[in-house]
Amino acid sequence: MLVHIKLFQTMKLTQYCIFILFFSSWGFSYxxxxxxxxxxxxxxxxxxxxxxxxxxxxxxxxxxxxxxxxxxxxxxxxxxxxxxxxxxxxxxxxxxxxxxxxxxxxxxxxxxxxxxxxxxxxxxxxxxxxFPSKGILPDTLLFFRPQYNTWIELVYNQNQTDIIKYAHDIIANGFPTGVLMIDDNW
Incomplete structure (x- = not known):
């Protein structure tokens, strides 16, 4: 990135864009x-x-x-x-x-x-x-209620129909309400 900044400072915008496009096509990388x-x-x-x-x-x-x-x-x-x-x-x-x-x-x-x-x-x-803390406490539900995660039930098959079914099944099977975390691959 520093290389690009120094180049940009010495070239006109048009020249810089042409330079990046030209070398990008050659696979130029940092x-x-x-x-x-x-x-x-x-x-x-x-x-x-x-x-x-x-x-x-x-x-x-x-x-x-x-x-x-x-x-x-x-x-x-x-x-x-x-x-x-x-x-x-x-x-x-x-x-x-x-x-x-x-x-x-x-x-x-x-x-x-x-x-x-x-x-x-x-x-x-x-x-x-x-990655500094923002100094804001997360929602207290995360501390006082159960946390359910779609990965446990669905692994890679994350989709709206199955996630809604999972949420309904949690309640239907007598588990307490809590936080439902939508995981990877949605």
Missing amino acids: AQTSVIKIKKGESWYGGLVNEAHKMPFKDGYSFNLFANTGTNQASPLLLSTNGRYIWSDAPFEFTVKGDQLLLLNATAPILIDSMGRTLKEAYIKASKDH
Whole structure:
């Protein structure tokens, strides 16, 4: 993106649009590679839920967040026990090689922050910087009533007819009313 901003500042709008169209047709893309030295005693976590059993990441571990979202529970966020975090607005690939964490094929800039000292501090800092709380309490129904999820009943077949039937079946089978969460693939 920074490349595009600098180009835009030096070109007229028409020239810039032609430049982007021309290089886009050639497959021109942003690609960033970074090498992070893993400190002694430091461990890295994050990326995706389905790989939790492989954390902290060991030498030889590799994952491509762009090509594999781990059944949709993935995020371009890595956290370190030494208070560091890595974040990008887009997926990237990462590999642990010896005492290095290689960040490969990034399609957007990667931010590396080292303001914390612990895993908890890394998470809190990343949360404040990239997905801060709005300070608004969610609807109290979410705390005091049951939550039903269409994924449990319908998995990939999310559609209006079956969701309405599921809602009616909850009540018809004597379950209390609550919150019905519409899940993936609607």
